[in-house]
Amino acid sequence: MFLFWSLYQSYQQLAGVDKGVKILSSVNIIAVVVLLAFVLIFGPTVFLIGSFTEGLGTYISNFFNLTFSTHAYNDTIQPWFHDWTILYWAWWISWAPYVGLFIAKISRGRTIREFITAVLLIPTLFNFIWMSVFGNTAIWLDINVADGALSLLSINPDALMFEFFDFLPFSQITNYLTISIIIIFFVTSADSGLYVMNSIATKNARISPKWQTVSWGILLAVLALLLLNAGGLNALQSMTLITALPFAVIMLLFIVSLVKALSIDSSYYEKDFSVSTVPWSGTIWKERLKQIISFKDDKTVTNFINTKVKAAFEELEQEFAKNNIEAKINTFEDQQRIEIEIKHDMVNNFKYGVKNERKIVSDYLLTEENLPDIKETDTYYPKSYFGDDREGYDVQLFTKNELISDVLKHYDRFLEIISEEKNEMFISSNANHRLK
Template identity: 30%
Template structure:
């Protein structure tokens, strides 16, 4: 027996009780914070995130890292340059394989998702459709992921690979065939695969499961509620710092190039002063764009950007060596496709000086895309709501990549023509001073002043798009924003625009483009870990979706639906439905007279039989019409949801009889947790709706039976019921603004949870 401080002996029983309480507390903490093991638990992820607010921990730590790096680079530029050069040399010789393998795995992953049957899943509920028309969407894809740096490297890259190739004799035919292809490779599928991975993951969790549009939310299936704590903050800090480095590098390269253009056009002295002035212009434009939003600001610049780039390319092809450019373009694309697998895994292990070449070229670009990945991914997700995963990935790795190829081959082969025909002075200039070499090439074409002006305008639009979009994305990463349609505070966008400008100026002062390349390669390294976590998280949730698809297919025989999509109707009802497009008032009357009473009858019967159920009334924001959701809680399993909500639909111009002058009619569709089931209830009678509810509930039980046979915790329904949690429907506090039924009260947060999956 041990004595306590007051002289009394402590009891072993007390110590055992204390130890038991500690173990219980640890087990409770693990239970609360564990990753979701079912779709129902996943749907609660939206409730993990609070109201919109600045994440001060992420903001302060990230800003401190950027400021410290900027001060170091400006106060001791030589020391910063030499230190980063040493680190980059080590990365090139020791971790080159890791960068190469990471990008190859990402490419394989996103292509695999696109071509699999999971590619039909939408970034949003099943009934959601794209917000932007195809041309606008592709323009924004292109402008968001293509920076002015492409113009910078489109001339110096091919010439350098021809004169000092990594794996061929200098100035040989083999080197000439590969010169442009290497630059195409660096601006090809690798970068866009990274954008696609992060974009589809963030968009999926935001628009389909109602979580914030952020990296930490995309890791919820792996980390559970820990994403809200220090683990989530660490992820956002790494993401944010890497993103700032990537954007600052692009801006730095951009001002180096644009300063030459402005010097040519307006006679301004080229140098650090003009470059700093251009950085200031970007900040001012970003501040102005804060009040225009994505639709008015970035959308306009994106479309103008695409048109100006197209005009520039067309002018060069028509007024330049047209036959050579087109022949070389076709050969370059063919060689790129033919050599892609081997080139994607090439590490230059057997080439003298191979690690130095890799660090200066392939590894830098892979790091660049990794750093830009969260930035571009978030922006692409924002504009891609309603797209399928297949559509998103295929569009992202084809259309913008083809545009990239057009730019690279046009400028690269124009430069190669000059070098192959003996213009050695131009070749040396392009290698020693890429920005001067690019404009020197433009001056060789007819109407050089016009072309230089058009090219400078196009580069300026690339530059402003990156600066504006970057500030928006950084403000989002440093905030907690539950609604994916919202952005961070405007003052926060201005703050990040200023801080990125400071970093850009610091790197320009410390060594220019080379320093930017070093910093990008170093700070992108932690982002590779996040890429692997994203793939693991997304793979887990896709397995959940696959289980639901399998369950739907296997339960088909037990459902009483016509074609698996709609309840049985009489032939008169079907014929009448073909000739009517009900108005808003008609649908509102039908909801009150038929839908609500039918669901109330089923709700009362469920309660009488002892089911844990709730009937939730609400209002659809888009139409202003009532919604009704019947929820049946099943302990340890996915809840049953039968929600009836209005959907506004365009009236077709053919068939039927138009009974009103509106352009749209209203359907009443049934929604499960992941979206609409695709059929309309208008015109059914009360008994048919009751039968449909029971059929759906019976099919849901069959689905649970099927998926429970699969012993994998990552599926929608766990193989073994998780630790029992308090029933939310029973314990929730009533909310004053939520209509109550005769059943248990449902609080506001629980209402949002139960309605998860509804757009």
């Protein structure tokens, strides 16, 4: 069956009738809800509602115990724990790459809140309802109607399913409906798997080669047949466990990557205009444009620091001296940075410096035609820094007078801070030893 549906799904993609799979998915959801409602209505309805409430409350109150318990001290439960709990953990982990990438693809543009609600909360709640309705109906029928006949079939779940429906009305219709739902699940699962593998193989290309789509469909079918012929369901379960173990480690790395991605996402959307644009006027806008679309190399930035920045600091040093304030320009042998410093005994020194900073340019910028021309992935820019370790910024677009103005702006801030009594504990001169 899996071979047939994998090949059929490949043909569907090639024939351009992918919309048919979407329709099948919608039909399948409706069919599942109808089947669920049928069992709820014609089964022990009052008992099911009460058992759902009690089961949900029991799960919530025992959540941590159920999550972390491995039944290490109970040998009688461990076989069930290994054959069911661990197996399904591994099963879900092995499906995570396909399901995760597929859901991420179709969820583009959604917020994280919407994503979690649609992918985690709603399916979990539906799973609670589904297990409560079918599981508790089977338990009730086994105790009150079947005299234990359903329990005897627990080792044969395929036969158990049809035997279960025999105790409800319209059993022939529900049997055909159940088989149809399972078949459609095969189709939609094959579609998701092919979609994700094509996406990976073509690096998210919009259109996959036809031969590739057929190849993935054949490969999926052949692997399934080999595993079933080699050892049946046990071989498939073993393969699932083998696949899931290494990917569980990768999932932990995904968590770290997700945190980093969210941090980058937050910085992207919260990023404001460059500080250097605050004092701009339209006087030299043509020169500004040339500066914006040009990328500097190491030598150019070093020259900027040792000419324009140094000239601004020297002019400031002279003006501070006229106002009886001793300022000192600190230069360094590598000529990669320069700073102006005003030393103090009782409070922290004031310091404003500019250093040569390297950054890596995105590959998109290298290949995009309608963006500034750049040949190397590394570029350099002059970055300000301060004595109190605050984050600096790019000053390459400042004129000499704007640099002077920027230093005075920070010096004014410095004087405001040290003049307030409440800041005494933060302005101790002990920090001067650290800054040297």
